[in-house]
Amino acid sequence: MQQVHDFAMGIGGESGEGIMLAGDILALAAARSNVHVSSVRVFPAEVRGGPSLHRTRYGTDHVYNQGSLYEIFVALSNPHYELQRSSIALDAVMVMDGDPDAFDPAAVYPELASRAVYVVPMDKIAREQIKDAHTKNMVAVGACAALFNFPKDQIEQNLAERYRRKDEKIYLNNLAGFQAGYDYAQKHLQKKDRYALKPAEGDGFLLLSGNEAIGMGALLAGCRFFGGYPITPASEVMEFMAAELPKVGGCMLQAEDEIASIGMVLGASFAGVRSMTSTSGPGLSLMTELLGLSAMAEIPCVVVDVQRGGPSTGLPTKTEQGDLNLALAMSHGEMPKVILAPISVHDCFDIMFQAFDIAERFQVPVLVLTEQALGHRRTDLPKSMLRELKELSVKRVPQEFNPSAYLRFALTESGVSPRSIPGDKGGAHVITGLEHGENGAPRHDEENRKVMMDKRWRKLDAIAKEHGTPWRFGSDTADIGIIGWGATAGAVREAVEVANNTGLSVAAIYPKILYPNPDEAIRPFIRKHRVVIVLEENQTGQYANFLQAIYGADLGFTPERINKYDGAPFRPDDVLAALRDVAARHGIKTPTVTAKR
Template structure:
């Protein structure tokens, strides 16, 4: 076995997320690849479960996986909600402090009924029951050799709480480890499990990757308003950016956040803000200001379930139309969609390069499942990363007069920093002439609109707008975007083992829309499945509207999910199988929020 999938479930307050984070970090620091998924209710002590899923592998991971090999459940309610996802032959570790007389009918799994809560009390405190679970887990998988790394990570996590808290957690971990080695059956696959180490890695979440990418790109100003799930970006930058001479400001609302970022960029500093759907709605007018005044700014939207307050801790891809069309007037902008944590880092650098080069607002569409996902990525060579700065005016005898909005072949005109002698200009949301003077003349507005959009015509030659995956000769294609792509790629790999030849296309830039790439992809396909996480098929409708290569013989199918959960590989594979077998018209699902 080259990998293993672990799921921990319990009530909010059981330490599910913290124990999952600690085990994830230890597994990564031991040299393995990891990928996580976590879910928790909006309320601190909500009625819904907390869930943490971790996939550990010796090779790169495309998606956090569908079903688990090990299920750790802290109570009967969460056990019943998750037992059906445990693989046949899997292992259940259940806190039997209250009862152990359940699920005797499940004979195809190994059951460990351990009084985790009672042991935690014996070892010092009920609050350490998550450490007891980790200790038992470490004892069941000795070849991972991560107990000492776990201790190091526990010490780092709780160092601000004092030495006594650290010692208490150490005691629970050690005692539980010894309990497992002495009392639990060691004849399972876990005893001999050996996931090979694959060298030193970086581990970070999607939000951390975007924050780190911003720093590498030269961002030195961040303004934001706290909002789930984007706040982690501000928290990361608040610690790291001042060390590099930058500033982080917590504003009173999202309107102030984006206008502060635009103002800082106007003054010559690379700037960013981050939000989620409700905040992006408020930022829409200011996006038009950045576009009209041709001021670079990067905006991250970590999408969550909507509309309105919606589902702050659940995932969705329903802000696509808002990101592309969400401001009044003809507004050029660029919208990027990273597919995983590593891509989040590099796409953020590209976002700043595009913003600075083309003097335009650039949006990055992440989401809860990607922003909070932790993954291992290979070490980054910063010397190989290209960082682009905005075009500055050069004063010569032939160029004595500065026209900030000079019409050029590329649409890009030099941008001066306020205070530079001889290159002053006015930047407002009013339409303006080449020399920045306000103007409402029809010919000026027409010329300036064309100038602003000419930058997009120039920019498309810079983009790696999309990528393909799979067999070029395949007549069955799948199109997805953003974080959904990982599950699609893994489904294609599994479909290949079933004899199905399928190719995927996943856009990296969703606006300007990659029509040429998609037309070329559709031209060689008989069947296309479009996969996305929203009810209204926003990306699919854009394809139908913008792409010309839709011949009458091309079968187009949609798979949309809108229940707040990410796609599983099995959901996509099942849809592939039904389409190929011609059963798609009969397909029904018992899972709410899955639409075909």
């Protein structure tokens, strides 16, 4: 039987059973063995209890998403199999908890009769052999390691790193649970499937979540102040900064609310420190007034919105691209702002350099729109990403200003005025959210108002030009073009690849910058492709509406819309199915387009 090294594995169990830990340990062992991984944790929204799910795609080549259906599913108890049944491939391999003498999976679930099912007495081994029920997840990890060729030494080393110094007893129990699961599989289970991890040569990969990559990118881009407030699914950014900033002289301040956190960010930025916050929809709603102040008083700031299902409390642990309208429209009045959307975990890292660069150079608020599915996605990244970083010079050289000539909001061709910060000699000025003249003093007259509005908006022209190069996938000559934004790129990239390999020519474009609109890239793309689809995870097609408002009149642009708003991210097969449907409606032939499996 030929081995398959690219597979999606799900681990399901009750919240509190250590599902995420089990998944993380397997994923890290793979990344350390130079296997590409992409995993996501799906938490229940409750404090305790409810189903937890860890989903990882493993591959010998880059994996851009968590896959379509599970090829392997590990159920720590039967109800969790039942919950995920529709997401599990028809020929998937199952690892289930149960006493092999008493539990016949096919008798309970007839659909399992023809599949490879491994029954492992996880609970029983944990309770009776290890005498620690909490090690059930480790028994599962051990069995999976033996069955699917996860490197045993890497897992043992990881357990030692995690627990040895913290608590010897927990460490030994976990290790014993892992060993027992491993031994059980070797002794009692006959391998009857094709899946096996394929470790490769190399010095291993980094394994980072999107939220951690945001934090790491920000830190290395020179961010030294973070005003935070806990919110799912963004808190990991704050927690990363809380741990890392003090080491380099910075500070994470957990504020009393999101209004205070953005207020502190503006204060710190006013004082000359690169500053940011991260939040999700409810927090962004609260911040919009002060983001208007940031635009009006030209104080740089970076805000990351890890979007979740809205409105109101909505779906805190599920994904959505529902905040684009809010971002585009904020705040009251008309404010120049910049909206960026990273497409991958790696891009989360990269985009923070761009975000701080734009914020600082153009003195504008920069909003980074990511989403739960990306923030909680954990993927491998090359260590060179960090090692080959060029030194950034974010250290501001103190400046001296001529107090009789200095104008904080001096009119310039670019719209950008020289900025002094407290501590600079002679640069004293007062900023205000009121309309103001070049010296910063409030002015309400008509002439000045128009000049100052134009000055602030003028800054966006250069930003769109400088940062307009989008991501592109697929064939330039395709009939069908997909315009997407953000995290959906992972599934779309794979779907486009599959479509092009199986007879349907498709291209995709993902702007790095959503606003200001990078016209030089979007316009030709719309003109080039016969059918243009705007694909996004929301109900009303927010980006489609935005683009249609721009291109509807002059290009007659009425895009096809593919929308998903059930809280789960697009999977490659969702995209392929939608593509087939659009192609059929436009009379484009789709010979053999199917998902990879």
